[in-house]
Amino acid sequence: AQSVTQLGSHVSVSEGALVLLRCNYSSSVPPYLFWYVQYPNQGLQLLLKYTSAATLVKGINGFEAEFKKSETSFHLTKPSAHMSDAAEYFCAVSLFSSNTGKLIFGQGTTLQVKP
Amino acid sequence: DSGVTQTPKHLITATGQRVTLRCSPRSGDLSVYWYQQSLDQGLQFLIQYYNGEERAKGNILERFSAQQFPDLHSELNLSSLELGDSALYFCASSVEAGAGETQYFGPGTRLLVL
Numbered sequence: 286a287q288s289v290t291q292l293g294s295h296v297s298v299s300e301g302a303l304v305l306l307r308c309n310y311s312s313s314v315p316p317y318l319f320w321y322v323q324y325p326n327q328g329l330q331l332l333l334k335y336t337s338a339a340t341l342v343k344g345i346n347g348f349e350a351e352f353k354k355s356e357t358s359f360h361l362t363k364p365s366a367h368m369s370d371a372a373e374y375f376c377a378v379s380l381f382s383s384n385t386g387k388l389i390f391g392q393g394t395t396l397q398v399k400p
Numbered sequence: 401d402s403g404v405t406q407t408p409k410h411l412i413t414a415t416g417q418r419v420t421l422r423c424s425p426r427s428g429d430l431s432v433y434w435y436q437q438s439l440d441q442g443l444q445f446l447i448q449y450y451n452g453e454e455r456a457k458g459n460i461l462e463r464f465s466a467q468q469f470p471d472l473h474s475e476l477n478l479s480s481l482e483l484g485d486s487a488l489y490f491c492a493s494s495v496e497a498g499a500g501e502t503q504y505f506g507p508g509t510r511l512l513v514l
Contacts, residue, residue: 317499317500321505327507328402328404328490328505328506328507328508329490329492329505330402330505331502331503331504334500334502336500375443377443379499379500380499381499381500383498383499384455384497384498384499385448385455385456385497385498385499386431386433386448386494386496386497386498386499386500386501386503387433387445387448387456387458388433388435388445388503389445390442390443390444391442392442393442393443
């Protein structure tokens, strides 16, 4: 069965510092991987997704993630944090070979950005 | 704005009651998904419809049901409500039904069961 683990339910960084949010997946077949962001009282917005075209995926707002099959990881990074990046971030997976796009989400990581 | 609309935004009801949540997908999207977000369970997939037909089912309780209508909007019906059903319910839509499709999420319906 597929699953997603996000290491660290809460991450705090200073403005301008590197953001690193960790995601590891478990899947018996190649997965599609996604990162979504949820701002307070809003729905989820797609940051980026991995579809096997390239291992380094660039997303919106300066975020990127690298798919590492050997480490079963898809960590999200941003070189320099902005105050506006404070939100909850979710990693999600769907099975490459499945006929359904249902997403399995991790537990989420809350990013705090300190001035 | 994702283009996915959900009504109502907030819903307060009592245990044992029945409610209906409504979702309108983005124009052109054929697939609709329902997710539940709660503090203890996180974000969980409930059910997916594609062009009016059920495509996949997740951890959806028997007290819950859904359907997708010919105009592609979807409704999630929650009955015999319990305190534990209090959660944020999201609808998402995508063009097609398969894996890898980008899902666009609505703003959610916050349900409070008292």
